[in-house]
Amino acid sequence: MPVYYFWGEDEFALRQAVEKLRDRSVDPMWASFNSERIPPEQADGVLVALSLALTPPFGAGQRFIWLPETPLAQQCSDAVYAELTRTLPQMPETTVLLFSSTGKPNGRLKSTKLLQKVAELKEFSPIPPWRGEALEQQVVQVAHEVGVRLDREAVACLAAAVGNQTRQLYSELEKLKLFQGDRSEPVTARIVQALVSTTTQNSLQLAAAIRQGDCDRALSLVSDLIASNEPALRISATLIGQFRMWLWVKLLQERGERDPQAIATAAGIGNPKRVHFVLQEVRSLTSRQLQQTLPLLLDLEFGLKQGADPLGHLQSQVIALCQCCQPPRSRL
Template structure:
């Protein structure tokens, strides 16, 4: 089910008895829950009639009992269940037994005054289970996985337009880049830009660069570009700047290892004609990270990526065992590549 279509239905008061939010995009989950609260509750009712359970430390029987009880000082109740691992093939040891017979009975005949929401942040269901088949039959399933690049761009552009703002094309691209196409980050940063540009209603590239901070990962991505293109002085200067900001060499090296591992994987998949969409399926990484890596390694020999990765692994060992000075090792790595 499309999230926008379902949000429109909720705003009209067309609310299902049972929802399954499948995915882990926190912003979308919060948006749906907020829409349900707004539609179901008067302000004073919410505190008593919004209840959330985590199946890692609570039994489903407790949650079902709450769902079946009468709302307190209100007409409706919203019960949210996190980590319903019993819909997957996962085996989990707990101090209590998950009585799925009670859940089966509830899904067959839900309580009219309660809306039950499962936050299913797992990759997939165990389709062999009877409870999963019943759940799919008797619930509204909404995809809250991370949005695609295009969907994220469209969502952000529509939001900016709806708020009465304009944004330069270069500023729009930079904002998406700095936030890694993460809708939660984008929503936080765009609010700052709205406040800063309240008088002009126009967001510029300079404002994005000034107000949206670069993450450590982005700084290290810049560092890798400097290293791989022979701009060693810029790479070392950026390294020193990061140290002044309180970052640690071990942490910087660890992120470099992670990034070069991704480069290595993408380069190897490129060599056997894998497309970016296939790489996402194989590596289980956000499409935007795959896109950046794909573009970055296109003109870098596999041997150079592999040698750099091996050196970083060795440096990690030498630093952690105290065999060499960490700053000297890092500088030697930059100069050697």
């Protein structure tokens, strides 16, 4: 399929995919003639791209045309839509036409519906930090791509260290590849801990500290996260996701549900085998305690979106959250 639409907020992963698609399509000897990037500020960029797309490439390989940050799937004039309708179904196999944007395509637009029919759409959004299995799968995939052999514990350790930071993941794996060299044995968790910089004091660690009512550790993690430039709203989103999941699991357990698959489906847990460990995590908490955290988490998110000081607002809400999760006799 010669037409593609890439979208999502993971700019590094999206750019990596763009470069791979271009390298796969364009003959390096003819790259200066056959590779075009139409800047987003060019008003008639879509029409120019469509015109170029119908032009045969010079020499060997295909012609590659990329329109970054195109508004095509967010807004589209009738004139542009008419040209898309006329041109896209007739795209020659000698051309690769790529549209990309940060924002999600608006499925109600005619232009988006047309792209869904004639183009390959691919999302490049960061994996939510609480989706541990998906983060580990991403580590496995990128490690295979880079050419690094990791044992299972090393995969988990690296996923915890870099979270959903794709750029750092590639960087750390390149470092581990240099260290591994010609050794036949896989990289271990001990090596990962020694070599990998943990730029994210993981927000999941913060959620765990709050769940345990460990106020001192939670406040320390908040300071570390903010100092390492972790966006406060991303921290908030992770906490909301974790506590919502814990509440679902606890409610289902209290209602007598015993099927891990049913619990996993209701709580949004990808791997039913993880349910056993989640049940262990919420064993010391009641559903009432977990319910009491939700208004505090919503206040946290609302305050941050209203411009509250990230560090101060996080600290005050984390203290209140920790108090909710402490045993009754331990609460202040």
